[in-house]
Amino acid sequence: MRIYFFLLIMIAGMLGAGAQKTDANGVPVPPDPKQKEAKGRYHFVDEHGDTLMMVVLNNITVFPQLKFKNKKQEQFYWRTVRDVKRTLPYAKLIAETLLETYEYIETFPTQKEREEYLSQMEKEIFAQYKPELKKFTKSQGKMLVKLINRETNQNSYSILKAFLGTFRAGFWQTFGRFFGVNLKSSYSPDKNKDDAIIERVCVMVEQGQL
Numbered sequence: 274m275r276i277y278f279f280l281l282i283m284i285a286g287m288l289g290a291g292a293q294k295t296d297a298n299g300v301p302v303p304p305d306p307k308q309k310e311a312k313g314r315y316h317f318v319d320e321h322g323d324t325l326m327m328v329v330l331n332n333i334t335v336f337p338q339l340k341f342k343n344k345k346q347e348q349f350y351w352r353t354v355r356d357v358k359r360t361l362p363y364a365k366l367i368a369e370t371l372l373e374t375y376e377y378i379e380t381f382p383t384q385k386e387r388e389e390y391l392s393q394m395e396k397e398i399f400a401q402y403k404p405e406l407k408k409f410t411k412s413q414g415k416m417l418v419k420l421i422n423r424e425t426n427q428n429s430y431s432i433l434k435a436f437l438g439t440f441r442a443g444f445w446q447t448f449g450r451f452f453g454v455n456l457k458s459s460y461s462p463d464k465n466k467d468d469a470i471i472e473r474v475c476v477m478v479e480q481g482q483l
Contacts, residue, residue, distance in 0.1 A: 368424035422460035
């Protein structure tokens with residue numbers, strides 16, 4: 274599971290911005306959506322002089338009820354729900370800090386210093402998240418790669434290439450394929466039926482419906 278270190282290198286903490294909140298199982302917890310909603314709250318005075326608060330609510334997507342053709346489809350759906358819930362927090366945190374991390378390592382004057390920094394952080398973060406990553410199933414590893422693509426609009430191979438260079442990114446791509454993980458895998462809910470189910474589950478999880 275060492276390959277997943279590179280997918281977690283952008284997690285908050287490596288920038289010295291403070292410890293990231295985690296749940297009881299050590300899984301990263303994304304920022305509370307309610308905190309973001311506070312920006313959509315406005316106070317105004319009505320014609321009677323009373324101060325009222327207006328809240329701009331987030332859009333809610335309503336999906337039609339799923340009808341499974343067979344037991345295999347139903348099992349795939351609930352396995353997807355399980356894997357999305359497990360991996361979506363990681364994917365979101367990576368997306369939130371990706372740009373900041375890239376800009377941070379660009380402040381190092383030489384490539385050697387960047388590589389030394391990444392190498393040190395590899396050891397520290399891998400040690401921190403190793404207990405949790407060891408619990409990932411193969412399907413959850415694949416799901417993490419999919420959701421990173423969803424959250425960042427680029428595949429994991431491209432992210433590795435930006436941080437580590439073409440050679441090392443190619444090495445991890447080859448290494449990952451031995452374990453059934455394709456870092457170049459795409460995410461196309463509009464074209465791929467399985468990805469469409471994943472997107473449905475992601476949206477429902479984000480809306481608190483699952």
